[in-house]
Amino acid sequence: MEQLNSLFKEKSLKVTPQRYAIYKYLKSTKSHPSAETIYEDLKVNYPTMSLATVYKTLRTLIEIGLVKEINVGEDNFRYDANVDTHPHLICRSCSRVDDIENYNFTFINEEAQKLTDYIIEDSKLFFYGICPECQKEGR
Amino acid sequence: MEQLNSLFKEKSLKVTPQRYAIYKYLKSTKSHPSAETIYEDLKVNYPTMSLATVYKTLRTLIEIGLVKEINVGEDNFRYDANVDTHPHLICRSCSRVDDIENYNFTFINEEAQKLTDYIIEDSKLFFYGICPECQKEGR
């Protein structure tokens, strides 16, 4: 949360309860929720929270680099407060999205840099398959 | 086009001028167009073409595996008739999308497989940076 406070001060953005709650929520989960899901979950404790505020806050957090936006092939975006570049696992049966952690994939950026005249700054890597739970269910 | 003809026959789908044109267009370009762009470009020669038909055809082509859908972080999807798994380069200045070809990245699937209990079937890899043209323009 210190990151939020100091970065907001620096950019002269206001730390409102809504913004705080949204960022804290994203920091606390690994489920890569959509805006709608964030909204639904926060509404319980923040009954006046509006979906528009969720979207506006997410946009702000993305702009200052505290959140990343991903699209795994659905009709909506998902949000992740883990901004370290890391691969995602997407289950094509239940649509859950997991992280691959503790493994450094950044070498692929360097690998790609050798193959192109682009200046490569970042990458997104998605693996598609079947999660352990769905395998057990025989899906 | 043989792929289209034989696959369509197999699935008892009809090869209409619209479907043929959309697939031929996608096969002929490396620009990863959106549905809207495909529609605009084909309208010149197919004045009765409808955007709904473009969407329906793309859905059909995806289902039989002749086209892949990608989302590079924009508000819409882009379509690619190169269905071999290959990485994409996205310019964060002009939004163009290029391919990385002639390099096999599939080893990352195997690499990821070691790190997870998912059954990994496919992957999507996007590199973000600045394309050569935008570099020249100093963007």
Next chain:
DNA sequence: TTCCGTGCAAACAATTTGCAGAATT
């Protein structure tokens, strides 16, 4: 003749925007 596809318009869903009132600095 049957079935499937097209194209129009309407429907839908995700996201953005405008603005008045409210809260933060």
Next chain:
DNA sequence: AATTCTGCAAATTGTTTGCACGGAA
């Protein structure tokens, strides 16, 4: 006190759907 943010509703945009007509098998 000044500025920024919230929350509502309306607007916008990308995509899908329903359905009558047309055309291919």
